[in-house]
Amino acid sequence: MNQQATNSAASQEILRIENLHKRFGNLEVLKGVNLSVRRAETIVIIGPSGGGKSTLLRCINRLEEYQGGKIFLDGVDIQQIDVNKLRTRVGMVFQQFNLFPHMNVLQNLILAPIKVKNMSKEQAIEKAHLLLQRVGLLDKIYAFPEQLSGGQKQRVAIARALMMDPEVMLFDEPTSALDPELVGEVLDVMKNLAESGMTMLVVTHEMGFARDAADRIVFISNGVVEEEGPPEQILKQPQKQRTKEFLRRILE
Amino acid sequence: MEAFYELLKNFNFLLIGAWETLKLTSFSVGIGLILGTFIGMGRLSRYRIINYPCTAYVEFLRGTPLLVQISIIYFGLPQVGIQLAPYPAAVTALGLNSGAYIAEIVRAGIQSIPRGQYEAARSLGLTHWQSMRYIILPQAFRNILPALGNEFITLTKDSSLASVIGVSELMRSGQFVISRTFQTFSIYFGIAFIYFIMTLVISRIVRYAERRLSVG
Numbered sequence: 026m027n028q029q030a031t032n033s034a035a036s037q038e039i040l041r042i043e044n045l046h047k048r049f050g051n052l053e054v055l056k057g058v059n060l061s062v063r064r065a066e067t068i069v070i071i072g073p074s075g076g077g078k079s080t081l082l083r084c085i086n087r088l089e090e091y092q093g094g095k096i097f098l099d100g101v102d103i104q105q106i107d108v109n110k111l112r113t114r115v116g117m118v119f120q121q122f123n124l125f126p127h128m129n130v131l132q133n134l135i136l137a138p139i140k141v142k143n144m145s146k147e148q149a150i151e152k153a154h155l156l157l158q159r160v161g162l163l164d165k166i167y168a169f170p171e172q173l174s175g176g177q178k179q180r181v182a183i184a185r186a187l188m189m190d191p192e193v194m195l196f197d198e199p200t201s202a203l204d205p206e207l208v209g210e211v212l213d214v215m216k217n218l219a220e221s222g223m224t225m226l227v228v229t230h231e232m233g234f235a236r237d238a239a240d241r242i243v244f245i246s247n248g249v250v251e252e253e254g255p256p257e258q259i260l261k262q263p264q265k266q267r268t269k270e271f272l273r274r275i276l277e
Numbered sequence: 278m279e280a281f282y283e284l285l286k287n288f289n290f291l292l293i294g295a296w297e298t299l300k301l302t303s304f305s306v307g308i309g310l311i312l313g314t315f316i317g318m319g320r321l322s323r324y325r326i327i328n329y330p331c332t333a334y335v336e337f338l339r340g341t342p343l344l345v346q347i348s349i350i351y352f353g354l355p356q357v358g359i360q361l362a363p364y365p366a367a368v369t370a371l372g373l374n375s376g377a378y379i380a381e382i383v384r385a386g387i388q389s390i391p392r393g394q395y396e397a398a399r400s401l402g403l404t405h406w407q408s409m410r411y412i413i414l415p416q417a418f419r420n421i422l423p424a425l426g427n428e429f430i431t432l433t434k435d436s437s438l439a440s441v442i443g444v445s446e447l448m449r450s451g452q453f454v455i456s457r458t459f460q461t462f463s464i465y466f467g468i469a470f471i472y473f474i475m476t477l478v479i480s481r482i483v484r485y486a487e488r489r490l491s492v493g
Contacts, residue, residue: 086400088396088399088400109402109403109404110402112399112400112401112402113401113402116400116401117397117400119393119396119397119400121391121393123391123393123394123396123397124397125394125397125398125412125416126416127415127416127419136401136403136411137398137401137402137403140403140407140411141401141402141403141407142402182397185401186400186401189401189402
């Protein structure tokens with residue numbers, strides 16, 4: 026492969042998805058997705074449900090295996106990277122938070138750094154303090170997940186993912202399970218994160234967030250990238266019929 | 278009246294047998310827990326080479342009588358050159374047997390934990406084993422504690438079968454007393470009473486542990 030040419034052509038590129046195909050049995054969910062993500066870019070992925078948005082994210086950290094195409098992280102095919110190592114470099118935040126209910130907030134945060142990255146406990150606790158402060162939940166450090174609101178849980182989940190110092194963060198509908206009044210606090214944390222230079226891929230229906238925080242909006246429908254571009258262009262002057270229909274339905 | 282007197286006179290002897298029953302059961306459940314945890318996980322493996330043997334194990338040990346299993350291990354194995362004393366033979370048979378039942382309990386326990394827990398653990402870079410050990414099994418065990426308590430109670434009663442190979446647990450102790458006193462009714466009733474008290478106490482302990490854990 027001509028890696029040098031690829032690197033010099035887009036030295037800022039951290040993630041590259043080429044002709045990605047994913048099938049669940051007979052159901053083809055991704056039918057050749059192409060996407061290039063630059064470092065520090067925030068990509069918001071929108072599109073009808075069942076269109077393959079979540080599946081695309083889950084392929085990037087290999088929670089799903091794919092049948093065709095390639096994904097490159099910093100120029101290296103992710104199939105060539107140890108899967109557990111890959112996952113420390115690509116963090117993920119889930120719709121259902123998935124905090125570990127038998128552990129308090131601090132334990133949720135420090136488990137993986139200690140076990141996976143061999144970080145010392147003291148170091149991990151120090152880092153947890155910093156990140157909890159950043160998401161505004163330092164006072165909940167010894168709380169158990171069931172004592173937190175949905176918004177607080179998701180902010181803890183974001184902090185937990187950040188503990189691994191990921192290069193890319195994937196957000197799979199992070200606010201879809203939240204009561205409306207709790208969505209804002211999570212989106213604020215994500216906006217700060219985006220501004221701090223984190224590379225982010227966010228699957229969401231929050232068009233306000235897409236408009237304010239996204240560098241680029243990617244519209245995925247029927248397993249392909251139908252249209253992509255800066256928020257103003259996609260939201261105001263979508264070119265494709267499918268995009269127009271989707272936006273009309275969602276903005277109503 | 279004499280029947281009652283003989284029971285009282287030999288009650289201490291029976292209690293020693295009960296203590297042996299408790300030890301025998303505890304050892305066996307200990308083995309069953311270790312075995313059952315691995316076989317229960319193995320039952321959920323997507324690799325047939327792990328999955329099939331584990332399933333076969335569970336099916337075979339649940340599908341044959343414990344008395345036959347004890348007989349195979351104590352009377353049968355010596356013919357192929359493996360001679361076990363009564364006590365180790367009983368622990369082996371009871372342990373293998375409870376391993377099968379506990380495997381099913383563990384499997385159900387693991388399946389009761391939402392898939393997202395495992396995915397979240399893996400997405401942080403934890404290996405399959407680390408995810409099981411730190412995330413899935415601790416939650417699963419909390420859920421299956423009542424079922425495990427049940428298994429302990431069942432095995433306490435089933436351990437009486439070890440009497441047929443001469444392990445001096447409660448049942449065997451009772452039979453020994455009867456052979457001297459001929460008081461079948463009172464002694465067997467006394468044995469039943471002691472088994473009942475033991476299982477009652479165990480179920481109370483389990484219920485207490487359950488409540489403690491659900492608070493934490």
